[in-house]
Amino acid sequence: MLFYFAKRLSASALILVGVTIVTFCLTFLIPADPVAMIAGRNSTPEMREQIRIQLGLDKPLIQQYAAYAQRLAQGDFGISYARKSEVGPLIASRLPATLLLMLGAIIAELLIGIPAGLYAAARRGQTGDKVAMTLSFLTVSTPQFVLGLSLLYFFAYLLGWFPLSGYGSLSHLILPAVTLGLAGGGWYSRMMRSSMIEILRQDYIRTARAKGMSEKRVMLVHGLRNAILPIIAMIGLDVGIFMSGVVVVENVFGWPGIGQLMWQAIQSLDIPIIMGITTVAALFIVAGNLLADLVAPLIDPRIRLR
Amino acid sequence: MRALLISTAAALALFAAAPAALAQSPKQGGAAVVTFNNDLTTLDPQVGYDWQNWSVIKSIFDGLMDYKPGTTELEPDLAESYTVSDDGLTYTFKLRDGVKFHNGRAMTPADVKYSLERAVNPATQSPGGGYFSAIDGYDALAGGKATELSGIRIIDDKTISFTLTRPDATFLHLMAINFAYIVPKEEVEKAGADWGKKPVGTGAFKFSEWVPGQRIVLERNKDYYRQGVPYLDKLTFEFGQDPTVAILRLKNGEVDIVGDGIPPAQFTEIMADPANKDLIAEGDQLHTGYVTMNVTQPPFDNLKIRQAVNMAINKDRIVRLINNRGVPASQALPPAMPGYNKDNKGYAYDPDGAKKLLAEAGQPEGFTTELYAMNVDPNPRIAQAIQQDLAAIGIKAEIRSLAQAEVIAAGGTGKAPMIWSGGMAWIADFPDPANFYYGILGCAGAVEGGWNWSKYCNKELDGRAENADAMVKADQAETRINEWKSVFDDVLKDAPWAPVFNEKRFTYHSARLGGAPSLFTDPIHIPVNYDYIFAKDAQ
Numbered sequence: 039m040l041f042y043f044a045k046r047l048s049a050s051a052l053i054l055v056g057v058t059i060v061t062f063c064l065t066f067l068i069p070a071d072p073v074a075m076i077a078g079r080n081s082t083p084e085m086r087e088q089i090r091i092q093l094g095l096d097k098p099l100i101q102q103y104a105a106y107a108q109r110l111a112q113g114d115f116g117i118s119y120a121r122k123s124e125v126g127p128l129i130a131s132r133l134p135a136t137l138l139l140m141l142g143a144i145i146a147e148l149l150i151g152i153p154a155g156l157y158a159a160a161r162r163g164q165t166g167d168k169v170a171m172t173l174s175f176l177t178v179s180t181p182q183f184v185l186g187l188s189l190l191y192f193f194a195y196l197l198g199w200f201p202l203s204g205y206g207s208l209s210h211l212i213l214p215a216v217t218l219g220l221a222g223g224g225w226y227s228r229m230m231r232s233s234m235i236e237i238l239r240q241d242y243i244r245t246a247r248a249k250g251m252s253e254k255r256v257m258l259v260h261g262l263r264n265a266i267l268p269i270i271a272m273i274g275l276d277v278g279i280f281m282s283g284v285v286v287v288e289n290v291f292g293w294p295g296i297g298q299l300m301w302q303a304i305q306s307l308d309i310p311i312i313m314g315i316t317t318v319a320a321l322f323i324v325a326g327n328l329l330a331d332l333v334a335p336l337i338d339p340r341i342r343l344r
Numbered sequence: 345m346r347a348l349l350i351s352t353a354a355a356l357a358l359f360a361a362a363p364a365a366l367a368q369s370p371k372q373g374g375a376a377v378v379t380f381n382n383d384l385t386t387l388d389p390q391v392g393y394d395w396q397n398w399s400v401i402k403s404i405f406d407g408l409m410d411y412k413p414g415t416t417e418l419e420p421d422l423a424e425s426y427t428v429s430d431d432g433l434t435y436t437f438k439l440r441d442g443v444k445f446h447n448g449r450a451m452t453p454a455d456v457k458y459s460l461e462r463a464v465n466p467a468t469q470s471p472g473g474g475y476f477s478a479i480d481g482y483d484a485l486a487g488g489k490a491t492e493l494s495g496i497r498i499i500d501d502k503t504i505s506f507t508l509t510r511p512d513a514t515f516l517h518l519m520a521i522n523f524a525y526i527v528p529k530e531e532v533e534k535a536g537a538d539w540g541k542k543p544v545g546t547g548a549f550k551f552s553e554w555v556p557g558q559r560i561v562l563e564r565n566k567d568y569y570r571q572g573v574p575y576l577d578k579l580t581f582e583f584g585q586d587p588t589v590a591i592l593r594l595k596n597g598e599v600d601i602v603g604d605g606i607p608p609a610q611f612t613e614i615m616a617d618p619a620n621k622d623l624i625a626e627g628d629q630l631h632t633g634y635v636t637m638n639v640t641q642p643p644f645d646n647l648k649i650r651q652a653v654n655m656a657i658n659k660d661r662i663v664r665l666i667n668n669r670g671v672p673a674s675q676a677l678p679p680a681m682p683g684y685n686k687d688n689k690g691y692a693y694d695p696d697g698a699k700k701l702l703a704e705a706g707q708p709e710g711f712t713t714e715l716y717a718m719n720v721d722p723n724p725r726i727a728q729a730i731q732q733d734l735a736a737i738g739i740k741a742e743i744r745s746l747a748q749a750e751v752i753a754a755g756g757t758g759k760a761p762m763i764w765s766g767g768m769a770w771i772a773d774f775p776d777p778a779n780f781y782y783g784i785l786g787c788a789g790a791v792e793g794g795w796n797w798s799k800y801c802n803k804e805l806d807g808r809a810e811n812a813d814a815m816v817k818a819d820q821a822e823t824r825i826n827e828w829k830s831v832f833d834d835v836l837k838d839a840p841w842a843p844v845f846n847e848k849r850f851t852y853h854s855a856r857l858g859g860a861p862s863l864f865t866d867p868i869h870i871p872v873n874y875d876y877i878f879a880k881d882a883q
Contacts, residue, residue: 070749071793074756078393078471079769079795080783085474085486086793088466120385122469123537131556187588195592202593203585205558292584294383294557302382307749 046331050324057320058110058313062103065309075307076119093119110317116310120303125314129296133318135205136295139288140280142215143222144273150216150223152266155230159265160257162235170227177224182283186217186290203292214291218283222276226269233265267337274330278323374879375578376600376857378872379585379593383557386540389525390463393471395771396603398522399869400581403562403574405525405545408437408456409516413869413876414862416630416680416775418516422451422526422546432511432816437519439502443569445528446550453504455526457496461485462532463523464493472523472773478512511814513824517774520868548574548875557584562874575878591852600854601864601872608722611667614852625851627865628680630772632673632780634841635715635730636755636763636797643713644761648705650839653762654691655698656737662729663845666722673843675836676780680867683777683828690836690843698737710738716760718767719745726844727764755797763797764844775867777828781809785835800840805831856881 073095077086090096094105109116115125158170177185193213194200204210237243238261246256284297292298296315303311384397389405392398410421420426423437443451464473464485476482480495495507508515518524531544543551548570549562562579585593587607591614593599606614606624614620637644637653644650659672674690677683702708715734717727724745734741741762746754748768754760772779783789787806789796812827835841851864851871859877866873 068750070747070753071756072749074752074793075749076469076471080472080474080773081793082474082477082788083791083793085466088486088488089469092466092469117537118385122386122388122391122540128556135557190589191592195596202596202598203589204582289381289584290586290589292558292582292586292589294555294584298383298557298584302385305382305748306385 043332046328050328053324054317054320055107058107058317059103061313061316062106063099065312066099068307070307072119072307072309106313115314115317118303118311119308120306121308121311125310128299128311129314129318132294132296132299135293136284136288136297138211139214139218139284139293139295140277142211143219143280143283144276146215146219147222147226147276148269148273150220151226152230152262152269154223154227155234155265156257156262158227158231159234159238159261160253162231167231171231174224174227177220180221182217182221182286183290185220186214186287189213189217190290203290205292205294214287214293217290218280218287221283222279226272229269229272230265233268234261237261237264270337271330271334274326274328274333277326281319281323370575370858370876370878371880371882372572372575372878373577373882374575374856375580376576376874376877376879377580377582377598378601378603378874379582379587379590379599380603381584381586383583384560384581387543387551387554387560388540389522389527389543389545390459390468390470390472391540392522395870399866399872399874400560400562401522401525401543402547402869403549403579403874404543404547404551405522405527406443406547407520407522407524407526408439409520411520411775411868413873414860414866416682416867418520421520422456423519426516428816432513432814433508434505435508435515436499436503436505439504440569441502443546444567445531445546446544446565446567447528447531448567449528449530451526451528451546452501453498455528456504457493457498458529459526460496460524461491461493462527465491470523472521475518475521475523475773478508478510478515480507480509482509510810511816513813513816513821514774514776514778515816517776517779521774549579559583574875575882576874577882579874594852594854597854600857602852603871605871606850606852608667608669611669611850615667615850620852623853623855625853625861625864627849627851627862628678628867629847629849629865629870630678630681630775630867631847632676632678632770632843633670633726633764633766633845633847634673634676634770634843636760636765636841637839638758638761638797638799639838639840640758640799641761643705643707643711646705647839648701649707650842651691652698652701652705652737653734653739654839654842655694655701656739657730657733657842657844658693659844660693661733662726665725665729666845666847669850670845670847673846676785676832676841676843677777678772678846681772681775681777681780683825683832685829685833688833688836691839695733695736702737702739708738710740712740712742713761714744715741715762715764716744716746716751716754717764718748718751720748720767723764723766726766730764730844752795755795756793758792758797758799760797765797769795771870777825777832778809778813781828781831785840798840800835800838802835802838805834 073086073090077089118125154170158167161167194202200209200213246260284295285300288295288297289301300315380396386392387401389401392401406422408423409418411417412419422440422443424440426437428435462468463470464476466488479493481493484490485493497505499505528544532539535542541554548565548568550565552563553561560581564574564577587602587604590599590602637650639645663670663672675688715727717723727743731741731743755763770784783795787801790799790801808831812824815824849865856879857877858880863873863876
């Protein structure tokens, strides 16, 4: 177990280094000049040259990366081009909002996915099952900005149940969390349904029924406990999916997290912020995957660690 | 009480007869909420240069000069008066008494010197530092060889003078742009890298709070040197607000101004609603949208082909495409800019004439080229309209719809044969024709990384422009503007651009806000002059 953990951890570290290298190279492949964005439209070639030297952008790419990696290893994400302030604290100030949104989305997808899957499994082949599965297909395929704006329009503007965007209370969290988590809820309802159907065929379920246990008790006690295991193992992977989703969802709902910061940084070609957020997001994705791998054998002893 | 009732009744009777404008006499107090999609990057006046932070900075800071609210008319601000030497090389400003920074300290000439030097100092990375290149000592400071501007001299505790290396008729305008706003040295140094988040100025509003990604709150500066303004006690900017959502919130009464303007997709619907009649302010802005043609490369090195493009574009149709949010442009300068020649009608829409010109230029069958445009609505649609117009005379233009930074890079390197300027250029930084010339039509901008995307460099016109800007005396102002008019007439003959339209500004605000429409579409405080608008429900 310990050996397995060490092996996975070192692989994760390598992935992180890889991510920073690829992102770093990508930002320089964009056919645009960050110096031109900083210096503005009235600058002279001399001013642009000076800024280039100040930022070290005149050096070969490998040297630039080495300097960047060295600073990053000390926890220094550099200075934002557009904001002229430190990127580390900037991301740190936005991260709690994003984590809260992701937590809300995980709760939302479980609250949607598990009951829907149970319901569909219990009514396998009937109308209720078909409706639930069609809905799950819809939620998986709806683009998040469409879903977000529609929810805002109906539940916040027309019905007035929720505030029209913003941050601060539980009522602010619900719509963005549902928007982010609904697709996952759709997936989970399908997973839940098929694993439940699988389990309901098992001998121990037949035994339970033969003992005269009520169908409700069979489903919720024996069925659910076993069917939910694969879903728990998947939650870690959601972190990765959500990391890309927050860019859209945070912009629709005015949620002050790193997704919103990322979107603005991309527009102004603020490379230190783009690099910083990519690195932090990669860190979370890798940690999420690691968690998923570690949790899986704990909750299901049939999975062996190698 | 009875007296009050009588006077109220009398006032009501008066109001009933008076025009609506009178009923809206400004009151002190109240608050307003403004939304923006993007969080502000910085409130550092020497650094901030996008249209979200531009007018917020104007409300927190002041410069030596300013403009009368809602107009482009210069007037002294933190300077009480100024004199210009006979040779036009020395400007002496007498500072106003009783101007205090928000931290309570009195503003001095040393602050003026520090602020200008801060703008030019390369360590600041100011996008506006280049504006001050006429001040003596600029090259040494900008080149990192000095720490001060030798041309700035503190004469006594109320007087400061600027010595220039060449006469510059735009100098007073330059003292009114954000980059020349006065900052207190001790606060800048104390805040360090956080200065852009903790601004301290002399302006109408005092910075109170910045919650990253959520809001900025400003409060009325009770010690503001101008009596009676600002009217609002509190001004809140909320961020992360998609304009579509912000409009819903405005209808709900949660928001007072949609800072990003009305999204193109909703414009017709909102304008058609009679309930919005008094809520939308309409005004001119100092903007021209144009198509650049790279004159250094074939086929656009041929004047006739550039003229043909000018005649091929159906500007009226494009104006309709943007829901009449602008007027067709005849020339480079917008109508609200001094030097605009109302007698110059420019190139009329004439596809047949354009075809003839193509034939004369030896391209009767047309040719294939590329049209770059920024990938944010409505710019790709405008580019498509231009593409169709060009196709009608045989020019096949492939559209390159890219992110802003990429289009700017393609223009700066000269890689792009044609660029539709929408979303990037050009809105004037100050209301003078010079600001529409050097960087975007003059030789200075026609360099690698410059904003003269046509790479048009006419030395003769550059000389005439510089001569015009050497006319600094008040009695030469008219001659100078006429000279600029003739420079722009000649630019149009050379046709490095095809001017397409001049955008108008439409600001959507709540019914509880009052103020002249010109304040909501201020040509200088873009988008809104927050210092003079007021809340009708103020107690």
